[in-house]
Amino acid sequence: MIVIGAGLGGLALANGLRRAGIGVAVYERDPSPLIRRQGYRLHLSDVGIDALTSVMAPERLAAFLSTAHTPAPRFVRFDPMLEKSEVLEHGGLHLSIDRRTLRDTLLADVAETITYGMRLTGFQVAAGHVTARFDDGTTAAADVLIGADGINSAVRRQYLPHIRIVGTGLVQLYGKIPTELAEGMDNVFTAITGPGHRTMGVAPTRDYATCSFGARADDLPPGLHLMTQERLRSLVMDMTDGWHPLIHRMIVQWHEVFPLELRTSVPIPPWQTTRVTLLGDAAHAMSPAAGAGANLALRDAAALVAVLAHGGPLIPALRSYEQEMIDSGFAAVRISAANGSRVLGQDPLPAS
Structure with a gap:
């Protein structure tokens, strides 16, 4: 498997594939994992925690969870004088974690599968394989190519150029x-x-x-x-x-x-399944107003590992993954946009 992008979703996918005995090579355009600032604290819900449980080695996960903080499970809004104006209680488990700590943990067992400084310039789908091309003139081929390369995804730009990012x-x-x-x-x-x-x-x-x-x-x-x-x-x-x-x-x-x-992405109908697929922000980028983006990228990774590890015909397996990923991912995009509009003043999500 070729994974384009070594963000949280791509690293979670690499961990899960490796644990399932599936060969994986990850290509990252940044020259190192430390080059870009992407944020600090992340919110993990049951969705993200369950996904990590399924793709990570138990001892790695336990060590990582020991660094987490457990906040009160609620969203609170104050006015500028710190008078409380809204409280929304949440069910389930919620953790506050450091993004860098999670990334370092996910890197630990798959670092040798990653090649940095590799900018994808295109890919070609042929019978039985996909060939990726990089800006240094090299190529790589595999059964499946997964775009985990974020909101500016080069995979999505070629594969689904009609997806709008606004x-x-x-x-x-x-x-x-x-x-x-x-x-x-x-x-x-x-x-x-x-x-x-x-x-x-x-x-x-x-x-x-x-x-x-x-x-x-x-x-x-x-x-x-x-x-x-x-x-x-x-x-x-x-x-x-x-x-x-x-x-x-x-x-x-x-x-x-x-x-x-x-x-944010603008939701679109499902597309025809091929040997190329997407996960996380490459497919369904969203505003942070629902605290869901990282959790959904991790869930996508775990779900994709599950269908690939199950065996059977490849295209039906990928189609099953994409149906759930598209439905739940774009549902979260809509919820995030609605929350962002209500609380933050975000523009309404375009209809198409």
Whole structure:
């Protein structure tokens, strides 16, 4: 199997395939696993935890889970003066984990299967195999090619060019604050929403709390990625003028801040199954407003391993995987868009 992309979904897939005795080669366009900032804290629900349980070695999973933090299973919203305005209780198990810790854990048993610095330029499907082409002139062939290469997927761009990726109208600045500043906000997620769709988001892990500031893109100046940490903090301090003093104490100690435009897939009907398939954000990217993206990528990986390990004809197995992946993935895209519109001021999801 060829896996394009060594993000969380691709690494989970590689772990599961290897444990099932299925050969796998992973190709990642980044020159190393540390080159890009992708966020800090992640929310894991039962969906993601169950998926990890099925693809990881038990001792690896136990060591990883020992690093997790268990927040109160609820979403809480405050106004700018920290008066509580909404509480939504969640069922099931919820964990706050560090993205880097999870990635390092998933890398541990499959590092030798990964080749870095390999940018996919295209692929060709032939009878019985798929051949991938890379920008260094090399090729690789296998029974199946899986695009796990994220929202900017090169696999999807060739395979399903009609899938649209659109902006949500929102930009978020992600960073960290000391956990003591998040006292009283130890929830799955805490949102502090103010006028003009300006939102602070807080979620503790064991060692820090992730802290984000989101706003409409047209409410923010250009060149955020060029700004110093001091300038970003000053900008958000100005945009939260009059908010509770605790919020300003958070901003003063906010660090490792970087901006990210929030984008989403637009759902489409199922496509004809071939020896090429997708998982995670390559298929169903979504805004973070439901805390579901990483969980669904892990679930996709576990589900794909299950159908491939079961044996039998390949195309019907992939079709079974894709039917569930498309239905549940695009359902989550719609839920995330609805939550994002209600809480964050996200643009409505286009009809098509």
